[in-house]
Amino acid sequence: MDEKKKPSIVDVAKWAGVSTATVSRVINHNGGYSRETEEKVKKAVNECEFTPNANAIGLRTNKSRCIGVIVPDVTNEFFARIIQELDFYLLKHKYSLLICNSNEGYELENMHIRGLIEKHIDGIVYISGQNEIKHTGKIRNIPVVYIDRAPKNAEMLIMSDNQEGGYLATREMVRKGCLRILLLRDVRCASTIRYRKEGYLRALREGNIPYNEELEVSCFPEYAQARSVMDRLMKSRGCFFDGIFATNDMMALACINVLLEAGVKIPEEVKVVGFDNISLTRFTSPQITTITQDTRQMALAAGSTILKMIQKKEIREKTTIIPVTLEVRGTT
Amino acid sequence: MDEKKKPSIVDVAKWAGVSTATVSRVINHNGGYSRETEEKVKKAVNECEFTPNANAIGLRTNKSRCIGVIVPDVTNEFFARIIQELDFYLLKHKYSLLICNSNEGYELENMHIRGLIEKHIDGIVYISGQNEIKHTGKIRNIPVVYIDRAPKNAEMLIMSDNQEGGYLATREMVRKGCLRILLLRDVRCASTIRYRKEGYLRALREGNIPYNEELEVSCFPEYAQARSVMDRLMKSRGCFFDGIFATNDMMALACINVLLEAGVKIPEEVKVVGFDNISLTRFTSPQITTITQDTRQMALAAGSTILKMIQKKEIREKTTIIPVTLEVRGTT
DNA sequence: GTGAAAGCGCTAACAC
DNA sequence: GTGTTAGCGCTTTCAC
Numbered sequence: 001m002d003e004k005k006k007p008s009i010v011d012v013a014k015w016a017g018v019s020t021a022t023v024s025r026v027i028n029h030n031g032g033y034s035r036e037t038e039e040k041v042k043k044a045v046n047e048c049e050f051t052p053n054a055n056a057i058g059l060r061t062n063k064s065r066c067i068g069v070i071v072p073d074v075t076n077e078f079f080a081r082i083i084q085e086l087d088f089y090l091l092k093h094k095y096s097l098l099i100c101n102s103n104e105g106y107e108l109e110n111m112h113i114r115g116l117i118e119k120h121i122d123g124i125v126y127i128s129g130q131n132e133i134k135h136t137g138k139i140r141n142i143p144v145v146y147i148d149r150a151p152k153n154a155e156m157l158i159m160s161d162n163q164e165g166g167y168l169a170t171r172e173m174v175r176k177g178c179l180r181i182l183l184l185r186d187v188r189c190a191s192t193i194r195y196r197k198e199g200y201l202r203a204l205r206e207g208n209i210p211y212n213e214e215l216e217v218s219c220f221p222e223y224a225q226a227r228s229v230m231d232r233l234m235k236s237r238g239c240f241f242d243g244i245f246a247t248n249d250m251m252a253l254a255c256i257n258v259l260l261e262a263g264v265k266i267p268e269e270v271k272v273v274g275f276d277n278i279s280l281t282r283f284t285s286p287q288i289t290t291i292t293q294d295t296r297q298m299a300l301a302a303g304s305t306i307l308k309m310i311q312k313k314e315i316r317e318k319t320t321i322i323p324v325t326l327e328v329r330g331t332t
Numbered sequence: 333m334d335e336k337k338k339p340s341i342v343d344v345a346k347w348a349g350v351s352t353a354t355v356s357r358v359i360n361h362n363g364g365y366s367r368e369t370e371e372k373v374k375k376a377v378n379e380c381e382f383t384p385n386a387n388a389i390g391l392r393t394n395k396s397r398c399i400g401v402i403v404p405d406v407t408n409e410f411f412a413r414i415i416q417e418l419d420f421y422l423l424k425h426k427y428s429l430l431i432c433n434s435n436e437g438y439e440l441e442n443m444h445i446r447g448l449i450e451k452h453i454d455g456i457v458y459i460s461g462q463n464e465i466k467h468t469g470k471i472r473n474i475p476v477v478y479i480d481r482a483p484k485n486a487e488m489l490i491m492s493d494n495q496e497g498g499y500l501a502t503r504e505m506v507r508k509g510c511l512r513i514l515l516l517r518d519v520r521c522a523s524t525i526r527y528r529k530e531g532y533l534r535a536l537r538e539g540n541i542p543y544n545e546e547l548e549v550s551c552f553p554e555y556a557q558a559r560s561v562m563d564r565l566m567k568s569r570g571c572f573f574d575g576i577f578a579t580n581d582m583m584a585l586a587c588i589n590v591l592l593e594a595g596v597k598i599p600e601e602v603k604v605v606g607f608d609n610i611s612l613t614r615f616t617s618p619q620i621t622t623i624t625q626d627t628r629q630m631a632l633a634a635g636s637t638i639l640k641m642i643q644k645k646e647i648r649e650k651t652t653i654i655p656v657t658l659e660v661r662g663t664t
Numbered sequence: 665g666t667g668a669a670a671g672c673g674c675t676a677a678c679a680c
Numbered sequence: 681g682t683g684t685t686a687g688c689g690c691t692t693t694c695a696c
Contacts, residue, residue: 021683053673054450057675058674059388059687060674060676073416075409077409081407083406084405087431096448103420112423283586340689342689352691354666366666388690391671391672392692394672
């Protein structure tokens with residue numbers, strides 16, 4: 001065993017006085033060896049401080065035990081939470097997570113995908129973040145699990161029950177007496193948003209409240225844009241609503257700040273519900289009522305699905321819907 | 333060239349009518365071939381849709397073009413921003429980023445490190461997040477760059493100019509007339525916090541304001557803890573300060589909410605400055621004055637340093653200090 | 665300027 | 681139950 005080099009399985013074999021095949025068998029728990037040799041080998045492994053060479057294994061088996069995750073923006077807490085849970089789940093299964101931040105950009109995404117392919121990663125988790133999927137077809141022969149949105153030909157999809165979320169959010173306000181509930185929605189035509197709106201409509205119907213087109217306002221799903229839209233609305237038409245369902249928490253926060261600054265009382269005069277339950281919703285005053293997307297379950301579903309695909313196990317459901325919950329707090 | 337299998341350099345060599353050695357040379361721009369063969373090979377590479385097998389390269393060269401990043405919590409925006417920039421920088425240099433979320437846990441971190449070693453990653457970026465570095469010595473022969481904090485025997489360290497940050501924050505309040513500036517500090521004894529306090533003291537000295545021990549309050553650096561500490565303080569002693577320097581933005585936010593709820597006017601009666609400039613500081617009302625840690629420069633420094641170490645280039649500075657800036661907003 | 669061939673560390677098929 | 685060995689795809693030395 002060389003002084004400088006890392007010990008290989010050959011070194012271990014020599015040390016234990018067995019063949020490399022036997023060492024390999026023991027390491028991989030493949031059976032076909034006696035209790036005795038097992039001990040010998042394990043001892044040798046420890047004493048040599050042997051660690052397997054993933055590159056060699058990968059080359060030999062065409063597996064890398066790496067999963068790539070493509071994400072529009074790690075900086076977004078919702079995505080970060082998914083990554084965190086995914087990392088934890090995969091670590092337990094001895095997989096590594098390669099992070100690919102696309103910044104919502106086509107070019108970065110493609111560079112990343114190219115890198116992933118060269119690295120022979122075993123699978124990809126693709127978190128779309130409501131934007132269009134652009135790469136379609138570029139990824140071949142690699143299992144892909146989509147979270148949130150997926151291209152038509154996609155195999156596997158994990159998503160929250162957005163319809164139910166929209167419903168729960170709106171029902172909460174209806175039950176508490178709101179009659180003119182503003183829908184402040186992400187302007188982008190994502191299916192997730194469409195579902196949330198369906199839920200909103202369902203809750204209105206259930207409460208015998210007619211849908212009013214004037215109460216639907218679109219804007220880009222960022223704080224700044226939501227703020228200016230609400231500012232303009234308040235200036236031009238005043239507070240003509242008694243509830244707001246914002247399709248994400250940042251927009252909800254923008255509403256709350258605008259209303260509070262205009263002297264409107266929350267939740268007495270206007271109630272507000274957001275979506276996502278990012279941590280920020282607990283750091284405001286009042287704290288924001290919102291819909292929890294269960295990032296943990298989403299990550300778990302994505303992780304176990306991708307592992308199953310890698311192992312070519314059969315998967316019953318192509319689409320997994322993760323339940324959402326209403327978090328009642330100070331704004332309703 | 334097999335139908336199902338990915339083409340290897342053997343296929344390309346056959347296609348181009350040259351040897352694998354030549355293909356390798358062309359691919360790696362190693363010179364020693366004619367303009368003519370270069371064209372032939374390049375053409376073959378394209379037509380075969382050849383992508384190199386990173387495992388084979390890694391096995392042969394003992395390089396993986398992978399960098400691991402160990403981070404206490406991806407969900408923390410400050411860390412996420414560093415990861416984002418690092419990912420971008422490394423992508424440009426054709427390196428991949430393996431994410432290792434330690435959740436501030438010893439065990440997870442070690443599992444991750446073990447995985448990184450097996451994967452023969454080329455380097456590690458270690459973002460400590462002010463907690464102690466525990467692994468010391470476990471990582472051998474792998475270049476490591478530390479961000480924020482480093483163990484004694486560490487080679488490379490990137491950090492913000494925390495002293496200057498504390499100074500700028502405090503000076504801003506001194507200049508605007510504050511005389512009793514509360515220091516709400518992270519209770520953990522990290523060097524970063526120590527530096528920030530030094531800056532605070534320097535600004536006081538400069539303003540001829542005596543340091544008052546009673547104005548230094550410690551707590552865990554989370555919103556909830558900061559809130560309850562401030563709540564208690566206000567209940568027991570009222571508002572005996574006219575400024576607060578909180579050593580991170582979450583604590584600053586907690587202060588602001590407590591004060592606002594108690595009817596204290598910000599910034600008229602009390603001014604507040606945070607630290608980090610997380611995006612949340614712009615989503616509050618009033619927006620929070622804070623110190624920007626330049627995550628982009630930190631990531632750039634970490635990225636270029638780790639690449640230099642990998643290439644065994646000499647590095648002048650062991651420690652890189654990244655400048656910080658004061659962001660004046662509504663709370664001062 | 666180009667090719668032949670060894671070998672990186674490992675697994676798995678086959679032999680015993 | 682264990683050993684021998686071929687070969688995964690690539691780089692690199694050594695010939696020519």
